[in-house]
Amino acid sequence: MNKPPAFQIYASDFLVDINDWTVDEVGIYLRLLLSEWVNGELPNDEKRLARIAGCSYQKFKKKWFKVECKFEIKNNGFLINKRMEIEREKQDNYRKLQAEKGKLGGRPQKSRSFSGVLTEQKPNKSSSSSSSSSSSSSSLKIKDYSPTSLEVRLSKFLFSFIKKRDPKAKKPNYQKWGSYIDKLIRIDKRTPEEIEAIIEWCQNDSFWQDNILSTEKLREKFTQLKLKKDKTEECPYGIYENGKRVIWKPDE
Numbered sequence: 001m002n003k004p005p006a007f008q009i010y011a012s013d014f015l016v017d018i019n020d021w022t023v024d025e026v027g028i029y030l031r032l033l034l035s036e037w038v039n040g041e042l043p044n045d046e047k048r049l050a051r052i053a054g055c056s057y058q059k060f061k062k063k064w065f066k067v068e069c070k071f072e073i074k075n076n077g078f079l080i081n082k083r084m085e086i087e088r089e090k091q092d093n094y095r096k097l098q099a100e101k102g103k104l105g106g107r108p109q110k111s112r113s114f115s116g117v118l119t120e121q122k123p124n125k126s127s128s129s130s131s132s133s134s135s136s137s138s139s140l141k142i143k144d145y146s147p148t149s150l151e152v153r154l155s156k157f158l159f160s161f162i163k164k165r166d167p168k169a170k171k172p173n174y175q176k177w178g179s180y181i182d183k184l185i186r187i188d189k190r191t192p193e194e195i196e197a198i199i200e201w202c203q204n205d206s207f208w209q210d211n212i213l214s215t216e217k218l219r220e221k222f223t224q225l226k227l228k229k230d231k232t233e234e235c236p237y238g239i240y241e242n243g244k245r246v247i248w249k250p251d252e
Helices: 011-017 023-039 046-053 057-068 082-103 125-142 150-165 174-186 192-202 215-220 222-234
Strands: none
Touching: 023 046, 023 057, 023 082, 046 057, 150 174, 150 192, 150 215, 174 192, 174 215, 192 215, 192 222, 215 222
16 A cells, blocks of 8 residues: 555644744754655654754754654654654555445445444444543553653653652652643643753742642642742842742841
């Protein structure tokens, strides 16, 4: 079966994802996506990626931190964009469906059912439940963060502070923790740098460090934490020294 020549780009989703990106970052991202669609997996080598992106290695290194979060490392060591591969799978499934219809002599009848091909029958409760279960299973697979992904790296960054205070603290499920970092970035539109700064600040605050013990709580309290952090940094008396809360005393 020939490779599909094109893929869909959902304009609104794409613009939201790259809203604060520079022209260079968007260009690199698009070139890598196009290469993946045509040639398959990308090499996990910055110099080769720079050549694919059509820019110098020096420029690529400066821009890669922002673009890197859109790709994950597979078990074979190559890079992929998961959404791109989902789109490829959707197109492959559709083409297989059309091929099956052709073998059966065109559009299947409404009452006709055959293995491996979608029919036009209304699903009953059991099939709906099965479909729902299958969708849930698929969504779980989609949200599989690699150890080098931003989601896992920021989760580990938070846990490193907790581990320092309590060496016996139980290691969290980084896939679950990563899902809340993902929501902070994708839904709440927080940048990785912003999240990192809030984690470091709250884990050096005597009150918040014992209240923010998971990424779920971090996301829940993020706005409150940011406002508190910003307000603290604006204080003319600098009630934080070396990242620790101190009691300000007027000069005598």
